[in-house]
Each structure stands twice: as C-alpha cells, then as structure tokens.
Amino acid sequence: MGSAPAQIPTSFGHELRACLRCRLVKTYDQFRESGCENCPFFKMDEDHERVVDCTTPNFNGIISVMDPTRSWAARWLRIGRFVPGCYTLAVSEALPEDLQGLWSSTAMSLEVM
Amino acid sequence: MQKCIDKGSELQIRSVIALDHLKNYIYIEADKEAHVKEACKGLRNIYSQKVMLVPIREMTDVLAVESKAIDLSRDTWVRMKIGNYKGDLAKVVDVDNVRQRVTVKLIPRIDLQALANKLEGREVAKKKPFVPPPRFMNVDEARELHIRVERRRDPMTGDYFENIGGMLFKDGFLYKTVSMKSISAQNIQPTFDELEKFRTPGENGESDIASLSTLFANRKKGHFMKGDAVIVIKGDLKNLKGWVEKVDEENVHIRPEMKGLPKTLAVNSKELCKYFEPGNHVKVVSGTQAGATGMVLKVEQHVLIILSDTTKEDIRVFADDVVESSEVTTGITKIGDYELRDLVLLDNNSFGVIIRVESEAFQVLKGVPDRPEVALVKLREIKCKLEKKSNVQDRNKNTVAVKDVVRIVEGPCKGKQGPVEHIYRGILFIHDRHHLEHAGFICAKSSSCVVVGGSRANGDRNGDAYSRFNSLRTPPRIPQSPGRYSRGGPPAGGRNRGGRGGHDALVGTTVKVRLGPYKGYRGRVVDVKGQSVRVELESQMKVVTVDRSMISDNVVVSTPYRDTPRYGMGSETPMHPSRTPLHPYMTPMRDAGATPIHDGMRTPMRDRAWNPYTPMSPPRDNWEDGNPGSWGTSPQYQPGSPPSRAYEAPTPGSGWASTPGGNYSDAGTPRDSSSTYVNAPSPYLPSTPGGQPMTPNSASYLPGTPGGQPMTPGTGGLDAMSPVIGADNEGPWFMPDILVRRSGEESVVGVIREVLPDGSCRVVLGSSGNGDTITALPNEIEIVPPRKTDKIKIMGGPHRGATGKLIGVDGTDGIVKVDVSLDVKILDMAILAKLAQP
Numbered sequence: 001m002g003s004a005p006a007q008i009p010t011s012f013g014h015e016l017r018a019c020l021r022c023r024l025v026k027t028y029d030q031f032r033e034s035g036c037e038n039c040p041f042f043k044m045d046e047d048h049e050r051v052v053d054c055t056t057p058n059f060n061g062i063i064s065v066m067d068p069t070r071s072w073a074a075r076w077l078r079i080g081r082f083v084p085g086c087y088t089l090a091v092s093e094a095l096p097e098d099l100q101g102l103w104s105s106t107a108m109s110l111e112v113m
Numbered sequence: 114m115q116k117c118i119d120k121g122s123e124l125q126i127r128s129v130i131a132l133d134h135l136k137n138y139i140y141i142e143a144d145k146e147a148h149v150k151e152a153c154k155g156l157r158n159i160y161s162q163k164v165m166l167v168p169i170r171e172m173t174d175v176l177a178v179e180s181k182a183i184d185l186s187r188d189t190w191v192r193m194k195i196g197n198y199k200g201d202l203a204k205v206v207d208v209d210n211v212r213q214r215v216t217v218k219l220i221p222r223i224d225l226q227a228l229a230n231k232l233e234g235r236e237v238a239k240k241k242p243f244v245p246p247p248r249f250m251n252v253d254e255a256r257e258l259h260i261r262v263e264r265r266r267d268p269m270t271g272d273y274f275e276n277i278g279g280m281l282f283k284d285g286f287l288y289k290t291v292s293m294k295s296i297s298a299q300n301i302q303p304t305f306d307e308l309e310k311f312r313t314p315g316e317n318g319e320s321d322i323a324s325l326s327t328l329f330a331n332r333k334k335g336h337f338m339k340g341d342a343v344i345v346i347k348g349d350l351k352n353l354k355g356w357v358e359k360v361d362e363e364n365v366h367i368r369p370e371m372k373g374l375p376k377t378l379a380v381n382s383k384e385l386c387k388y389f390e391p392g393n394h395v396k397v398v399s400g401t402q403a404g405a406t407g408m409v410l411k412v413e414q415h416v417l418i419i420l421s422d423t424t425k426e427d428i429r430v431f432a433d434d435v436v437e438s439s440e441v442t443t444g445i446t447k448i449g450d451y452e453l454r455d456l457v458l459l460d461n462n463s464f465g466v467i468i469r470v471e472s473e474a475f476q477v478l479k480g481v482p483d484r485p486e487v488a489l490v491k492l493r494e495i496k497c498k499l500e501k502k503s504n505v506q507d508r509n510k511n512t513v514a515v516k517d518v519v520r521i522v523e524g525p526c527k528g529k530q531g532p533v534e535h536i537y538r539g540i541l542f543i544h545d546r547h548h549l550e551h552a553g554f555i556c557a558k559s560s561s562c563v564v565v566g567g568s569r570a571n572g573d574r575n576g577d578a579y580s581r582f583n584s585l586r587t588p589p590r591i592p593q594s595p596g597r598y599s600r601g602g603p604p605a606g607g608r609n610r611g612g613r614g615g616h617d618a619l620v621g622t623t624v625k626v627r628l629g630p631y632k633g634y635r636g637r638v639v640d641v642k643g644q645s646v647r648v649e650l651e652s653q654m655k656v657v658t659v660d661r662s663m664i665s666d667n668v669v670v671s672t673p674y675r676d677t678p679r680y681g682m683g684s685e686t687p688m689h690p691s692r693t694p695l696h697p698y699m700t701p702m703r704d705a706g707a708t709p710i711h712d713g714m715r716t717p718m719r720d721r722a723w724n725p726y727t728p729m730s731p732p733r734d735n736w737e738d739g740n741p742g743s744w745g746t747s748p749q750y751q752p753g754s755p756p757s758r759a760y761e762a763p764t765p766g767s768g769w770a771s772t773p774g775g776n777y778s779d780a781g782t783p784r785d786s787s788s789t790y791v792n793a794p795s796p797y798l799p800s801t802p803g804g805q806p807m808t809p810n811s812a813s814y815l816p817g818t819p820g821g822q823p824m825t826p827g828t829g830g831l832d833a834m835s836p837v838i839g840a841d842n843e844g845p846w847f848m849p850d851i852l853v854r855r856s857g858e859e860s861v862v863g864v865i866r867e868v869l870p871d872g873s874c875r876v877v878l879g880s881s882g883n884g885d886t887i888t889a890l891p892n893e894i895e896i897v898p899p900r901k902t903d904k905i906k907i908m909g910g911p912h913r914g915a916t917g918k919l920i921g922v923d924g925t926d927g928i929v930k931v932d933v934s935l936d937v938k939i940l941d942m943a944i945l946a947k948l949a950q951p
Contacts, residue, residue, distance in 0.1 A: 063130040063176075071127035073142050076176050089132070089176060 006037040006085030008064075017055035018088040023079065025062060025086040031055055038082045061089035126152045130175065140167065140175055190303050191215075191296040197222055198289075202307045203296065206288060213293045220310060221287040337365050337382060338436060344388040345380060354388060387432045389417055396438040397430050402471075405430075406438065451475065451492070453552075456499040456535040456542065459490060464499060466535060466542045468552040478551045480540050482524065482558040485551055505539050505559040513564055519543060523561035530565055531555070624648060628663040638664075847874050848914060851906050851946035852897040855889070862897065863887070864949035899947040905929060909944030916948055 007030050009016055015027040022038035031051045036042055042054045064086045068074035079087050125148035130140040139159070143149045146164060153161035167175065189205045203217035281288040337343060337357045343365070345353045355367035355378070364379040389395060389409045396406040397419070405428060407419040415432050451457055451467060457477065458464045465477035465488065475495070479486040507513045508522060513533060519541065520530035531545035534554070541562060543555045619638050626634045626648065636648035639656060646664060649656045847853070847868050853876060854862050863876040866886070873890045899905040905919045905927075912931060920937070921928035927942045 061130065061132045063128055065128040067127055071142055072172070073128050073130060073140075073176055076173065089130075 006083045007034060009086055014057065017051070017057050018059040018091050019055050020091055021054070022082050023059070023077075023087045023089075023091055024082070025059070025088050028055075037085070056091055058092035059088035059090060060092070063087050063089060132175070189298060190301045191217060191298045192301055193217075193219070193291070193295065194297050195295045202301070202303050203289075207290075209290075214290050215293055215296065216288055216290045217296065219287045219289060221282065221285070223287070337385065337387065341437065342388045342390070343367055343385045345384055346386045347384040348381070350378070350380065350384075386415060387435065388412075389432060389435065389437070393437050395419060395435045397428075397435050399434045402428050402430050403434070451495060451498060454534060454544075454554075456537060458496040458499050459488070460494055460496050464537055466554050466556075468554055478542075478554050478556060480537060480542070480556055482540055482556050482561070484525070485556065487551060499535070499537055501537065503536055503538075505536055505541070507562050507564050508560055509563055511564045513541065513559055513562070518565045519562040520565050521555065521557050521562050524557060526555045526557060529555055619646065623651075624664040626659055626663055627665050629659055631657055631659060632663075847891060847894075847896075848906060848908055848946070850949050851908070852949045853889075853894040853946075854897050855894060863889075863894075865894075896946040898942060899927070899945055904948040905945045906948045907931070907940060907944060908946050910940060912938065912940070913944075919945065 006024055007026055009026050009030065015029065016025055017028050017031060018025045019031075019036045019039060019042075021042075022036060024036055024038055026036075028051060032048055035046075036054070039054070042050055063073060063077065063079075065071055065074045065079065065082075065084050068080045068082055068084060071080070074080050074082075074087075077087065077089065125145070126141050126143040128142045130142070132138075132140075141149050141152065143152070146166070149164055150161055153159050191203050191205055193199055193201050193203055198219055201219055201222075203219045205215050206218050207216040209215065337360050339357050339359065341357045343355055343357055345351055345355070345367075350369075353369050353371065353374075355369040357365055358368050358377050359366040360382075361379070363381060365382045365385055366377045366379050367385070368377055389412055391409050391411060393409045394406065395409055395417070397403055402421075405419070405421045405423060407421040407428070409417050410420050410427065411418040412432075416429050417432050417435060418427050418429055419435070420426070421428050453467055453470055455467050456464060457467060457475075459477065459479075463479055463481075465479040467475045468478050468487070469476040474489050474491045477488050477490050479488055502515055504512050504514050507519060513519060513536065515534065515536060516532050518530060518532050521527055521543070526545075526548070529543070529545045529548055531543045531548075531553070533541050534544045535542040536559070539559050541557050541559050543557060543562070544553050545555055546553055548555055619641055621638060623635060623637050624646075626632055626636065631648075631650065634648075634650045634652060636650040636657075638646055639649050640647040641661075644661050645658050646661050647656050647658050648664065847865055849865050849867055851865050852862055853865055853874075863878040865874045866877050867875040869875065869888075873888050874894065875886055876889045876894065877886045896908070899919050901919055901922055903919050905917055907913055907915045907917060907929065915931050915933055917929045917931040917938075919927050920930050922942070923939065925942055926939045927945050929938050929940055929945065930936070931938060
C-alpha cells in the first residue's frame with residue numbers, strides 16, 4: 001500500500017460529488033480544498049468553477065477501496081491504478097469535450113487491463 | 114447508502130461496496146472470512162454474523178449493475194408517470210441535476226371553471242373523477258372567468274410566463290417542474306399526432322428532424338442481424354469494431370476485429386451500435402423514413418446521412434434504424450386516394466401538386482407561381498383530387514392543354530420547359546426533368562409561358578389507337594395492350610375537357626349506339642361533324658357514322674380507368690395480352706354470325722378482372738366445333754398463344770387452351786400417333802376409333818374435365834413410344850421370343866430372336882428356335898395367333914413386353930392373365946403373340 005490515501009468523504013448528503021474521470025467521491029468542499037488526487041491536472045483546488053465542471057452529483061453505488069492494486073473489484077472497475085479511497089461504480093454524465101483533452105494528453109486512456 | 118469506512122493499513126480487507134439499489138447490504142472483498150469479521154468488529158450498523166460468500170459468477174454482476182444512465186437532456190421527450198398528466202407526452206425544457214428536477218412542457222389539462230371556483234373561494238370542487246382533455250391554454254378565456262393572470266419573468270431563461278393559479282403557461286403550454294422520478298425517459302416513442310400537437314405554429318417540417326435527434330438518448334436499440342458491422346459504444350470494449358455472429362435475447366455475439374481476442378464475444382445489445390462505412394448501401398427499416406434506401410454518405414456517431422434512392426436527397430437517420438441491403442426501393446407513391454404527381458385541393462382553398470409521398474404525409478408544391486412553396490400536408494388535410502382539365506391561354510394566346518410542352522419566359526424559372534402536367538385556375542404545373550427541386554415540378558402562370566409545340570393532340574392519339582387496331586393479327590400484340598389502355602386514359606381525360614365546346618366533349622368518349630344498324634355496339638367517338646358522329650367501333654375494325662341521336666354516353670369508364678392507367682400498367686399488363694388474342698377470335702366468330710354472343714361476352718370482359726375465361730368457353734366451343742375449317746387459321750395464332758399461355762397458366766380450366774395449340778404446332782407425328790392411339794386401348798382417349806383428332810380435343814377441353822389435362826402428358830407418353838411406333842406403323846410389333854410364321858407358307862415357323870432397328874427381325878426357324886437363322890422383313894412374317902391356354906407375349910398397349918397366359922378367347926379379344934402382376938386383362942387378339950417355348 002504505497003500511495004497516500006485520498007480523503008474520505010466527511011458526510012453523505014447531497015454534497016457528495018464524483019470526479020468524472022476517476023470517479024473519486026468526495027464532498028464539494030473537499031474537492032475545492034484539495035482537488036482530485038488522481039486527476040491533479042484538473043486543478044480544482046485553484047479554480048473553483050472547475051469543481052462543478054469536473055464532478056457530478058449523479059452517480060450510483062459506492063465502493064471504498066483499501067488497496068486497489070490487490071482488489072479484484074477495483075481492477076474490474078478500472079480504478080486499480082488510483083489511490084485508495086471512495087469511488088463510485090458509475091457516473092451518469094460524461095466528461096465535457098474540452099476537459100477530455102487534458103486527460104488524454106496525460107496518457108491515461110481507457111485500456112483493458 | 115450507508116457504508117462504513119474503516120481505513121487503516123491494519124485491515125486486511127480490500128474493498129467494500131455498497132449498491133444503491135440494494136439497501137441494507139454491503140459487499141466486502143477480502144482474502145479470508147476472518148478478515149471480514151475482524152473488520153466488522155466494532156461497527157454498529159453491521160450484522161457480522163450473516164456473512165455470505167458471493168459465488169464467483171455473481172461477482173461481476175455486483176459491479177456491473179451500475180449502468181442505468183437516464184441521461185436527460187433538453188428537448189427530450191418524456192412521459193409523465195403520475196398525476197393528472199399521467200401518460201402524457203412532455204418535452205424537457207430544463208434539467209436541474211443538482212436537485213434532480215426537470216422542467217417539462219405539457220399540453221395543459223385545465224378545467225378553467227373549477228379553477229375559477231377555487232380561486233374565488235367558492236365551494237371547492239371535489240377531485241374530478243375524470244381528467245379534463247388536453248387543450249391549449251387560452252389566456253383570454255382565463256381572464257373572462259376572472260382568474261388572475263400574472264405575468265412573470267422567469268429569472269433563468271428570461272421568458273415571460275403567465276402565472277395562473279400557481280401554474281406557469283407560455284404559448285398555451287404548461288411548464289411544470291417535476292422531480293426526475295415522476296417521469297419516464299426510456300423508450301419514449303412519440304406518435305406523429307402527439308408530435309403534431311406540440312408543434313407551435315411557425316414551426317414546419319423541421320421539427321421532425323429535431324424530434325428525431327432527441328429521440329436518440331431514449332430509444333431502444335434496433336435489431337442486429339448476422340453479418341452487421343457493429344461497434345461497441347459502452348463498457349469495457351468501447352470502440353471495438355466487429356461483426357455480428359449470432360444474436361441472442363440479450364446478448365449479441367460478435368467477432369471482433371482485433372487480434373488477440375477470442376473468436377466471439379458476447380456483448381449486451383445495448384452497448385452496441387451498428388456501424389456503417391460511407392458507401393454502404395442501406396435500407397431504413399424503422400422510424401419516419403422507413404422504407405427508404407440509399408447510400409451512406411457520412412457517419413456521425415449514431416446518425417447516418419444517407420443519400421436516398423427515391424428522392425435523391427440527404428436524409429438523416431439513426432444507425433439503429435438501418436440495415437445494410439442491396440434492395441432499392443421505388444418508394445411509396447400513394448397513400449389513400451392520392452398519388453404522386455396528383456393535383457390536389459387543400460383545405461384552405463389552395464391547391465398544389467404532390468411531389469413526394471412520405472410515410473404519413475405528403476409534400477405538396479403549392480400553386481403559387483413565381484415562388485416555389487412547399488407544404489407538408491397530411492392525408493386528411495387534402496380535400497380532394499383535382500381532375501379538371503381546363504384549358505388556358507399562354508402568352509401568345511395559344512391554347513395550352515395538358516401534355517403540351519411549354520417554355521417559361523418570365524419569372525424565376527425562366528427558360529425551363531417541359532410538358533404541362535396540370536392546369537388549374539390559370540396556373541400551370543410543368544414537369545421539367547432537369548429541374549432538380551420539388552421532383553421537377555414548376556408552378557407558373559399560364560401567361561408567363563409559351564407553347565413550344567410537340568403537343569400530343571387528341572387526334573394523333575386516335576390515329577394511333579386506330580392503326581393499332583388494324584394490326585390485330587400481327588404477333589406483337591403486347592405493345593398493343595398498353596396502347597389500348599392508354600386509350601382508356603385519354604378518353605377519360607378527353608371527356609372532361611370542358612373548355613372547347615359541346616361536341617368536343619364528345620370526342621374521345623366511349624359511347625354506345627342505341628339506334629340504327631349498329632345498335633348495341635360500343636365505340637369511341639373519333640370525330641364530330643355537325644349532327645353526325647363518327648364512331649370507331651370497339652368490336653369491329655371500322656369507323657362508322659351514326660347520327661348524334663343514336664348514341665348515348667357510356668359512363669362505364671370513369672374512375673376505374675383513371676386509376677388503372679397509372680399503376681395498372683405494371684400489374685395488369687399480363688392481362689392485356691389475353692385481351693387482345695380474343696380479338697382475332699372474335700372475328701371468325703362474327704363470321705359465323707355469332708354476333709350476340711360476342712357482344713354479350715364483351716361486357717364481362719371489359720369490366721371484370723381477368724378470370725372469366727370460363728364464361729368464354731361456351732362460345733369458344735361453338736366456334737371451334739362449328740368451324741373446323743378455322744383450325745387452319747390457328748397456326749397463325751401461335752405467336753398469340755404463348756402469351757396467353759403464359760397468362761393462363763394459373764387458371765386450371767384454361768389449360769385446354771394451350772394444349773390444342775400445342776398439338777397443332779407439333780403437327781405431324783403426334784397426329785399420326787393419335788391415330789395409333791386409336792388402335793391401342795389407351796386410358797386417355799375415351800372415344801377411340803375413327804375419331805377425328807378434333808374430337809378428343811373437344812372432349813379434353815371441356816373446362817374442368819380432368820381428362821383434358823392428361824392430354825399433354827399423353828402426348829408425352831406417346832413420344833416415349835414413338836421409336837417403337839416408328840418401327841411398325843400398323844399391325845403388331847415384333848418382339849423377341851415370339852412365334853412367327855412365314856407369310857404365305859403355312860408350315861414354316863420360327864422364333865424371333867432379335868428385332869433390328871430398321872424393322873427386320875432375325876428369325877430362327879423351327880418352333881423351338883433351333884433351326885437356321887434368317888433375317889426377315891416385317892411384312893414377310895406374321896405372328897402366330899395364340900390359342901387358349903397358350904403362353905403369350907403381349908405386343909401392344911401398356912403391357913407390351915409382358916408375358917402371360919391366354920385363358921380365354923372372347924370374339925376378337927383375348928383374356929390374358931399377365932405373368933408378373935397376375936392381373937386378368939382383356940386385350941385385343943391382334944397384339945397377342947404366341948410365346949416361343951425355349
């Protein structure tokens with residue numbers, strides 16, 4: 001268990017948002033403070049508007065992963081390379097086009113593991 | 114959706130999953146159950162006693178149950194699930210994901226009266242037992258009932274809304290904000306009518322396209338067929354191309370394009386989308402464009418742009434509605450009574466030409482000259498079809514009629530020319546092949562056109578049909594028939610020509626002669642000269658002059674004829690050849706003086722569909738029996754009969770018609786064979802000896818007689834026998850092993866050992882066949898007639914070649930017991946020969 005775990009959501013109300021790319025689940029405020037651990041290029045901590053753009057409150061199911069590299073479920077959900085934390089099983093929105101560019105430029109495209 | 118987070122490196126569990134839809138349970142992933150228990154220790158919300166291992170195959174299902182994406186976007190069609198508007202179609206206007214609410218646009222179902230009562234504080238009406246019908250909200254009506262109407266400004270969109278009783282209205286629609294749970298957004302297929310209602314005035318056919326694209330998110334994916342090229346759009350294998358191998362209920366098995374993957378993969382059909390390459394020829398199978406075929410021009414995710422075969426325009430369709438096919442449709446050309454290129458009257462006193470027929474509506478080019486105006490009209494909006502053929506004058510005061518070629522000299526379409534398709538109220542609809550828009554139709558004022566010439570005047574048509582009439586006996590009859598039918602068309606048109614004058618209206622009409630020597634005849638008026646009228650008799654090939662008073666208009670050919678030339682050409686052409694051959698038959702018939710029969714027959718022929726050969730047969734019988742001489746003419750009809758034969762093939766009763774003809778064309782051997790038929794007792798011929806070949810024929814063609822049918826196989830049967838026949842035309846046929854006697858010499862007998870192909874036989878002398886061998890010609894030898902109890906060989910008839918025993922003699926017949934089948938047969942003595950004892 002190498003990497004530092006992501007923040008765990010402090011509450012489970014309506015503020016919970018999931019990052020559109022890595023599906024990390026945190027509250028809106030947490031995103032604003034520390035951004036997304038898996039997707040630092042979103043720069044949510046600097047640009048507060050980004051939080052709204054890159055995250056969504058529409059998601060289904062939560063999985064909290066202690067060790068993604070050794071969890072079958074995490075690998076199945078493609079979060080095997082992300083930091084431990086709370087993730088969602090599915091998001092209901094897709095990443096907007098302009099932000100997708102950022103993502104692919106960092107060579108984290110969808111691959112079969 | 115509570116989940117316990119127990120993070121800490123000491124814990125041995127790997128992950129914990131909580132599903133939304135499966136409350137009260139969580140899944141814990143760990144190596145050992147002990148770890149699970151350890152982790153749960155101390156947590157209050159979990160019952161750690163009830164730990165169950167999830168079977169392996171269910172593992173993926175746990176995680177895979179997440180995709181139920183209900184993507185709501187603006188302008189999507191949804192249906193209300195609850196309330197007064199349950200089941201109503203609604204359009205999403207705004208989506209608020211944060212609060213999970215949507216604003217939708219509905220057709221209001223408001224009962225103004227009850228509302229007024231409520232607002233004024235009167236007795237509050239009870240919950241209405243029925244739902245008021247959907248109706249657009251009329252603000253003025255509301256005001257009349259003293260309901261307070263307030264104009265409000267929506268902060269977000271900036272539009273003005275009328276606020277009535279707390280409900281927001283705009284343009285007559287009700288805008289309502291509801292939670293996402295109370296609407297269903299999946300598989301919403303709005304019907305044309307519902308869409309129609311939502312169309313606010315001012316929109317036109319564009320909304321169809323818009324609705325098409327918004328239907329995308331919620332539609333059921335189409336069916337996949339084996340061999341389709343598909344692409345995975347969701348899930349693990351996104352962007353993987355492949356071909357469909359097999360289709361299951363839920364899954365589609367595809368053969369992926371990439372190497373390294375197993376041969377077939379099972380993919381959920383929801384995750385697949387059909388994939389087309391530009392250049393594929395496809396056919397649209399569902400949706401508003403169903404039935405269209407075309408070539409794919411461009412592929413944009415889920416929408417394909419196809420160049421339609423029928424309209425040569427681009428159409429946008431969903432990939433799911435399309436299958437690859439090489440079929441090319443011609444498109445539907447008519448709905449109801451109206452067909453492509455019809456001039457129709459629309460309800461608001463405008464008129465136009467139908468230029469395109471779509472699945473539920475027509476595209477009509479309105480009768481507005483100088484400016485092409487196309488309207489999309491539904492079937493019920495068309496009042497009637499315009500058939501009037503009025504005449505107008507062009508720029509140079511020349512008369513313009515339908516089918517005249519005119520050129521437009523003024524206006525936006527200046528320089529175009531083409532034949533006039535319709536004329537109405539001084540406006541011409543011209544069809545120009547080179548004009549690309551509106552299916553080539555141009556609308557222009559008659560005063561801005563000049564007649565170019567090349568009009569197909571009525572007189573020419575008369576002449577044509579007339580000359581064709583004369584060519585009745587020539588083989589190519591088939592082209593004649595369309596000519597005849599087109600004659601049917603123009604007369605109907607010609608009759609409606611009101612512009613010319615009294616008797617012009619008569620020219621071309623079908624009339625019946627009521628008085629005079631031609632009474633009872635039907636014919637077409639070719640010319641009118643004052644009081645006398647020249648009528649071309651339909652039955653005879655001549656034009657007679659009758660007095661005007663002697664004819665009456667025959668109204669038989671009106672609408673049916675109108676329709677039939679249009680598409681009857683294609684389907685009914687086979688019928689026409691059958692009509693024409695009858696004509697030659699008519700003529701000999703008349704020569705026999707059977708005029709009344711002819712006339713009587715004509716009537717059913719004209720009007721009915723083409724089964725009645727059967728009523729034909731009686732006159733036919735008369736004719737054929739009475740005029741054997743005219744048989745000679747039948748070979749002339751050989752070219753005629755093939756077409757009729759082709760047509761008559763389905764009709765059983767008319768099988769006879771072809772067969773006699775067939776017999777004659779094979780003139781020669783079968784004729785002879787028919788005489789030999791006579792000799793051999795054959796089951797086919799009921800009446801044998803001395804019969805003219807005619808007689809069997811007449812027997813055979815009595816309609817319905819089964820005996821008629823076997824004629825043909827009989828002929829075939831004969832053919833099989835002809836080699837033998839050829840050997841010996843009369844008398845017995847020689848076969849080996851029979852006892853023969855040298856003609857003239859009583860004593861010398863021999864046994865035929867072999868029959869040579871030229872007819873002579875090799876005979877071995879001696880009754881037991883152990884003497885010398887000689888070769889004898891058939892006319893030198895004759896068979897030894899057997900006696901009772903002799904062993905015999907049958908030399909003719911169906912049992913030729915069989916051996917048997919003669920058990921009795923009855924006059925000229927012998928009673929034979931056939932060896933092989935042990936049947937007792939009575940056969941002619943002439944065909945029995947004594948079998949040689951070896």
